Amino acid sequence: MIVKINRFQGGRYQTQEFELDIPKGVTVLDILMKIKEEIDPSLSFRAMCRASICGTCGVKVNGEPRLACNTRIYQEEVIIEPVDNAEPIKDLVVDQDPLFVRLRRGKVWVVPKGESLPLRPEDLSKTSRSSDCILCGLCDSVCPSLVEDKNFGGPAFFTRAYRVIEDPRNTAVEERIRDLVPFNVQSCVHCNNCNIYCPKGCMPERWITLIEGKLLQRGYIQKKAEDFGFLGF
Ligand code: SF4
Ligand code: SF4
Ligand code: FES
Structure with a gap:
């Protein structure tokens, strides 16, 4: 799966591409965790409950606002970005x-x-x-x-x-x-x-x-x- 992440770093956005060996149907949060744990520990995002309860994991997935923990990906490629209408802090983390x-x-x-x-x-x-x-x-x-x-x-x-x-x-x-x-x-x-x-x-x-x-x-x-x-x- 090709994962493109629009990261906010040093005052600007930059898209970084990752190629993952991961089954289809995993959640966006699974994807972000895998990247953080196995490829790039500097990737920042918010998540806590993994169960659509805490409200912390909002991101844009293929252009639409979603909870990362309850959005499953079946396509070959996905684009993950910070949500709109909020000041970016780092990577996918915005000021709530x-x-x-x-x-x-x-x-x-x-x-x-x-x-x-x-x-x-x-x-x-x-x-x-x-x-x-x-x-x-x-x-x-x-x-x-x-x-x-x-x-x-x-x-x-x-x-x-x-x-x-x-x-x-x-x-x-x-x-x-x-x-x-x-x-x-x-x-x-x-x-x-x-x-x-x-x-x-x-x-x-x-x-x-x-x-x-x-x-x-x-x-x-x-x-x-x-x-x-x-x-x-
Ligand atoms: S989208 Fe708005 S109304 Fe719906 S759960 Fe989130 S904050 Fe509440
Ligand atoms: S203007 Fe804002 S609050 Fe009103 S319907 Fe549209 S999105 Fe909802
Ligand atoms: S991790 Fe809590 S709502 Fe997604």
Whole structure:
């Protein structure tokens, strides 16, 4: 198998080619581990759980954002690159901090009453797929609105925010909803990229639409002019 890796080193990208004797059907993470262990120990990438849970192993595989640990390769050739919309650090490692900084700024966490009780399955019916988010950031990597508007929270942020405001244990729901105002939910252009590429099927755009509705309902934001069908000249 021919493996091409677009590595970020010394301030620039450089594609390096490896020829591997490896069976088809292995994961991208298996490929990266084999290269690191047997050919080039300097290759940098992130991974922890190997089970689509930790959210650390996002890369671009043949041009599309994927989790390295759950993407199998059956072709003779594969191209692996760092994800888009993120500052590269080294090789395939990008800076994931901006998402976590936004989550902290937006206070996106549950404030339980007294001791924190476990969630029952029926409690999760409202949060449904937003609960499956592993904060891998792949949705952010394909979001055009995050590029255009630096104050936009982004699909990963709003997916976690929805999960938090619909959590029945949360005693700070109204504060949490109000705290979302600075994150420009209306900058979403509803392109659907996040829904298409989320590896966990979380449907981020759906939660963005529902959060926009909650903010409109409370008068924290106003309907956009184009939503009224006005024409611009
Ligand atoms: S919504 Fe999906 S793609 Fe986005 S961070 Fe969560 S799991 Fe990853
Ligand atoms: S639907 Fe909205 S949040 Fe999702 S990728 Fe498109 S602009 Fe970004
Ligand atoms: S290694 Fe944890 S999600 Fe891939």
